[in-house]
Amino acid sequence: MKPNIVLITIDTLRADHLGCYGYQRATSPNIDCLAKNGTVFKNAIAQAPWTIPSLASLLTSKFPPELGMIEKYSTFDGQHKLISSYLQENGYETAGFVSCVLDFLTPKRGFAEGFDHYIGLEMIRADAINQHAFDWLDQRSGDRPHFMWVHYCDVHSDYEAPSPFEKSFTEEQIDKHLGKTRTLKGVLKGQTVLSARELEQVITLYDQEIHYTDHHIGQLITKLKESGQFDDTLIIIGADHGEEFLEHGGVLHQTSLYDELLRAPLIFHYPKRFPKNKRVQTQVQNMDIVPTLMEFCGLPLPEDFRGKSLLASILEEPNEEENYSFAHLDISSFNLGCEEWKESILRTVYMARSNAEKLIYEPLKESFEYYDLIADPKELNDLFTHDALENRAIKEALLNWYTQMERRPDDSQKMDLEQETLDRLEALGYIDG
């Protein structure tokens, strides 16, 4: 029988806050254990810094703009298959257990497509998600392999891990307000200033949510072991995006395309067939997960997939040739209710990243940012000048991609709106012809 597949994604989990990615705190003993027995991609890049576009892309291997999944109200248009559909059509029993902000990942957004069983609820805790998953595992008959997607949302703000995890990394009583979304939005709006100590406390609160989530991932693994499925299950650990802690002036996510928001953990665990304790440095994209699963299951890769299978990198030598990852962010007033934030974050930005460089482009302002990721991995020193980019392949790669993405389906709607407004102005006599 084909092996089971369990895709675990953790909302808002930045890679560098996990032990297996070098974090100094013991936030993630269970994930680290999977990492030790699996393949860790050290530089996996999400295609957007917030949930809807990032997971839409991860589950389809297409870019968020071409899916039309870039806005707070975006819904799959039915034209793009999710990995669940491919697997369902090929004999897998499929189930999703998903906790999310608002209704972002609920069936009405199209995320339940291809799932035989789907639970998508607003902000329920990991223990409740697990309970749904365990019930399903208990009641299913075992004659087909299963594909299970589990998405935990606990690490997303508010950061307020339940007992005993609220004391995982501190003895002191941290002011609960520091972990509230409302407080952190206040920071973005410039209404609240965090002292260095408060920032540390905010990070502690965040880390404790990771610790809590890791514990429940441990519970899920125990469940798989108890039911005798663990050895025949490919487990993938990933995330939709990271979180900012003032590295570039912002907090939460959705405001920029720096690595603290885009570097996600990516771990493949399947000791039966995959090597143990393997580390891959070359960058990959979250969009590569689906092609990898397809190849793993022996299914042909559709031509319109944007990602590449990582199977060869896992089983053989990593593919070290130069490649680009891409990410997109649209924060307009059409979107996200971010208008309440400071104006400087209202923008549409496009990013291309190689192993050594990052280029960020904001078409409206025709502005670029350019970083040397080797000398300046924290992206603090913008090297952009037109001369510096002269003949750089990354510029061509970014602009090519931008040109493709710019013509996204959802543009037609915006064009209509603009045309409507222009027609109105013309009727009023402001413009002519």
Added chain:
Amino acid sequence: MTTRPKKLMVIGLDCAAPELVFERWRDRLPNLNRLMNQGIYGPLESSMPPITVPAWACMMSGKDPGHLGVYGFRNRKDRSYDNLGMATSLAFKEDMVWDHLGRRGKKSVVLSFPPSYPVKPIVGWSTACFLTPNSQSAYTHPPELKVELEKATGPYIPDVMNFRTDDKDNLLEQIHAMAKNHFDQAEYMAKEKDWDFFMMVEMGVDRIHHGLWKYCSPTHPRFVPGNPYENSIRDFYIYSDQRIGKLLELAGPETAVLVVSDHGARDMIGGICINEWLIQEGYLKLNGPVEGLQNPSKVGIDWDNTKVWAEGGYYSRIFLNVRGREPKGIVAPEDYDNLRTELTEKLTALGDESGNPIGTVIYRPEEIYKKINGIAPDLLALFGDLSWRAVGTVGHGSVHTRENDTGPDDANHARDGLYIYSSPQGEVPASPHRAALYDIAPSILKLYGIEAPENGAGKTLDFF
């Protein structure tokens, strides 16, 4: 020590005409009349061009269009021929009055200020202007205000959505519904929010002028006495005055009040087909035959043989195709000024169909702006000093047209808008007092004890 009023309420009436408010209908407008009697008022010289965008933005930033880099609703983004960008709120980078106030902790309510779509964050509350595509759009700051307002006043009506109609009853209905919606919103906000500065802009006056002027203006060539719409504009002023009265009650006696318009209105006699004229005079050459009425760019412009082209609208923006500046420029840089002089002379001499002078005024941007950002027109042409509109399309077969090619519209803008200022501490001045739109921002800031921003185009009015 002079005491200053604590708060200011600005009521903007787009296109409100001084002669109508100060003279013709003054007796029928009790609330505005009271303000005039208590305070100071007069004509308010508009920006050049005197057009909603950029005029309001000039008024509330104190900067001229050159400084703002916005010369109308559509602006050339670069020196190429076809890259016109629409001037939304994003085109404006300069601080407005409420930005200065916000930095000092003062809260503003700003409603339907043009252009304010897409909506930008301010300290306080705002709704976006008539560029808001429809009532579903995100048009409030903060975003949750949308639900609150709609609960109180119903769905937002950003503009008259179907202006190009011959059904005047329907048009009037739309204009009244829109104005009611905006005044309802204003009353709600004035009452519910703890504001230091309040401003609303109502577009209804502008829309009713453009839609029904010829029915109401006895001097318009197509005016018919006794027609059923003869009092429609007057009645709308009366309605607006009533609603202003309610707002003044809500503002309270301690609040200073400024009623203001961005420009006035005047009879539109006809149109000058500027591109037809440029073709006739050999400045502009098209690639192919014209089918019906078309924009020259749709027909295709033979840039290798074109020295000058123009955009139409209430006024005309005239561009020279300069070598080394435009992609296929043919006017030698050393001939640039001579050609502008030649065009100015010919166009000012161009009269109506019978050759009677119409009083066209041509400006060079460097004469009227302190600074020039973005891409300014090489000449700004006000045909008949705005009594003739500028028609950009070709295919009319003549330079003059008496039909507006973009739909019913019998009013053009006049250079003078109006202001009425009444302060609880104010003294009553002797006679109407002329002021300029550029003076408004520094004067408002003075009320709040804030210095005028640098590089402003106006002065601080001493009676503020």
